[in-house]
Amino acid sequence: MPADSVTADGALWAPSAEFAAQSVLTDYLSWLQRERQLDFTDYRQLWEWSTTDLSAFWLSIRDYFNLDIDDPQQVLDESAGMPHVRWFIGSTTNYAANALVHEQESGLALQSLNESGVLTTMTWRELRLAVGGLATWFRAQGIVPGDRIVAYVPNIAGAVIAMLASAAVGAVWASCAQEYSAQGAHDRFAQLEPKILIAADGYHHGGKIFDRRQSVTELAGSLSTVESVVWIDNLGLLDETTRGERFTDLTENGCEPEFTRVPFDHPLWVLFSSGTTGPPKGIVHGHGGILLEHSKFCGLNTDLVPGDRFLWLATPSWMVWNIQISGLLVGATISTYDGAPSWPDAAQIWRIAERLGLDVLGVSAASLVAAHKGDMHPLDVAPNLTLSAIGSTGSPLPPDTATWVYQRLPQVWLASASGGTDICSSFAGGVPTEPVFADQIQGPALGVRLDAWNEHAQSVIGETGEMVVTRPMPSMPIRFWNDTDFAKYTSAYFDHYPGVWRHGDWITITERGGVVIHGRSDATMNRHGVRIGSGEIYQVVDQLQEVADSVVVGVELADGGYWMPLFVVPARPPVDTRRLTQLIRNEIRTNASPRHVPDEIILVDSLPHTRTGKKLEVPIKRILQGADPVAVLNPQAVDNADALYQFIAFRPLDKTRTDPPIAARK
Incomplete structure (x- = not known):
């Protein structure tokens, strides 16, 4: 199929005829024509069908990707409405069986790199045998489908093996990065009542190693249901005094894995909400829904093919780590990286990609922004770079950074994404x-x-609206953990528009059919009757060389007024604070609008974020309005809890406030 007919006027990149013709998407369209007698001329026609005839579309995904999912009695039952829909009724499957079916005796399945430069690899056969050995041990410990296995680990090969072995026996997996304290991991894991804890002795970050043995011991002691601890010797710190099983003892000999078939909606893993405003909520996904969604995402929307080398830089606390493992579903070679992608500098992402020979690299938008600010040419630091595609997510990618990527790597397809x-x-x-x-x-x-709805719940094009999803997806949560009556689940997504998923973002669907993310709708500012998305301000401010970080909030005042401060962390101590703040105001006025210019720009030393790097607009707003930081935010869920308390001094009604010397006022 030729490249789609969307006009390329003003485009940064357009697929060549060869690129489009060789894409998985084009092959899928040909398959639909051949096997289903369905003829679509472009992506937009295909999308319309895929979101209208859901049963036919998702059944085609199963068949095209040759997924081992039984024929269902019924593909989709929507009679009860979202969130109570049912998918592939009567079908059984197993995620790990599908992930490990692409066996080539000597083909590369998994490669792992750390900050010290140590690179290890596993063939498909070696991976299968390691998973089989660990799964056999799980069963010997009495693990049965539905039991929980949790992992306190960095992004290493052992974590991938353990997740696949958990899935193989039908257990429910959950993982947490070791940057979290023992208490932070406990807050997530304790609610699951796990039987087995997998843990590493530590991790690499920023040129240092972090010994986490004491934290693991504290965590294991706090989880009363844990019967066994399995240690991964990631840093070589384990000795005879460390009590528990050794991961290598359970996997090094290995055996062919046996896969327990489970119902389509059997829990595969539990992911956690950020936990910033209360205990982290456990979000449960099923084997079958993830198989369908991830095969589609990796194949059709990411264009991964067998043998492609794929890495998404993430920790096991971020959902893209799970997507990274699912590269196995389409036969890709997946990669792990234990370390900071910004050390020794922001160009490290290109060195990692070169060392691993990556075809597809996934990063956070913040990593690309940092690389842009550093402005080291990717090919100068990594002359043998072989990337064909870059994925970006986590936050909106500023247009200036997208332009910079194409100025430096004009042949690479930049596939930005927004999910959750x-x-x-x-x-x-x-x-x-x-x-x-x-x-x-x-x-x-x-x-x-996907749709954008205005205040009257009407679909709008070219206007900002609430992001909604009006038809079900198979990877929507099957439930929240310990939420048997669906009360928390319904409150999270379906209270505002019953039966329609409201995600909580402001978006615009453009006339071209593109999607612009403006930021969280619960953090949107309404200034003098004009709705302002925080993302519109970040797109300007965060690309400035002089700015390391920023957060903007809108605060309703008791007297009916409205205050919109912008907090900025300078990239380096400013010589002239007034000149810096004036520069920021001018940039916002020119590249956004005069209405986006904040009432005040306040320079601070640091800002807090969630553990996955999200900005904390709503909690900061509540603190500025007088709330106790501990009451609005769980300090364990924040990367820099001390930075929260600085906002008490900035409360607009606090007459005793003394601004720090670095503060710059309008």
Whole structure:
């Protein structure tokens, strides 16, 4: 199929005829024509069908990717409405069986790199045998389908093996990065009542090693249901005094794995909400829904093919780590990286990609922004770079950074995406047969009936609206943990529009069919009757060389007034604070609008974030309005809890406030 007919005027990149013709998407379209007698001329026609005839579309995904999922009695039952829909009724499957079916005796399945430069690899056979050995041990410990196995680990090969072995026996997996304290991990794991804890002795970050043996011991002691601890010797710190099983003892000999078939909606893993405003909520996804969604995402929206080398830089606390493992579903070679992608500098992402020989690299938008600010040419630091695609997610990618990527790597397809832990995938993302424009994601993902609704719940094009999904997706949570009556689940997504998923973002669907993310709707500012998305300000401010970090909030005042401060962390101590703040105001006024210019710009030494790097607009707003930081935010869920308390001094009604010397006022 030729490249889609969306006009390329003003595009940063357009697929060549060869690129489009060789894409998985084009092959899928040919397959639909041949096997289903369905003829679609472009992505937009395909998307319309995929979100209208859901049963036919998702059944085609099973068949095209040759997934081992039994024929269902019924593909989809929507009679009870979202969130109570049922998928593939009567079908059984197993995630790990599908992930490990692409066996080539000597083909590379998994490669792992750490900050010290140590690179290890596993063939498909070696991976299968390691998973089989660990799964056999799990069964010997009495693990049965539905039991919970949790892991306190960095992004290493052992974590991948353990997750697949958990899935193989039908256990429910959950993982947490070791940057979290023992208490932070406990807050997530304790609610699951796990039987087995997998833990590493520590991790690499920022040129240092972090010994986590004491934290593991504290965590294991706090989880009363844990019967066994399995240690991964990641740093070589384990000795005879460390009590517990050794991961290598359970996997080094190995055996062919046996896979327990489970119902389509049997829990596969539990992901966790950030836990910033209360105990982390456990979000449960099923084997079958993830198999369908991740095969579609990795194949059709990311264009991974067998043998492609794939890494998404993430920790096991972020849902893209799970997507990274699912590269196995389409036969890709997946990769892990134990370390900081920004050390020794922001160009490290290119060195990692070169060392691993990556075809597809996934990063956070913040990593690309940092690389842009550093402005080291990727080919100067990594002359043998072989990337064909870059995925970006986590926050909106500023247009200036997207432009910079194409100035440096003009042949690479930049596939920005926006999704969520909630569905463990993307709502909008890459389209390999369409052009890329700097200011928008290429389009809604297949199978996702994405829309923007105005205040009257009417669909709008070219206007900002609430992001909604009006038809079900198989990877929507099967439930929240310990939420048998669906009360928390319903409150999270369906209270505002019954039967319609409201995600909580402001978006614009453009006339081209692209998607622009403006930021959280619960953090949107309404200034003098004008609705302002925080993302519109970040797109300007965060690309400035002089700015390391920022957060903007809108605060309703007791006297009816409105105060919109912008807090900025300078990239380096400013010589002239007034000149810096004036520069920021001018940039916002010119590149956003005069209405986006904040009332005050306040320079601070640091800002807090969630553990996955999200900005904390709503909690900061509540603190500025007088709330106790501990009452609005769990300090364990924040990367820099001390930075929260500085906002008490900035409360607009606090007459005794003394601004820090670095503060710059309008």
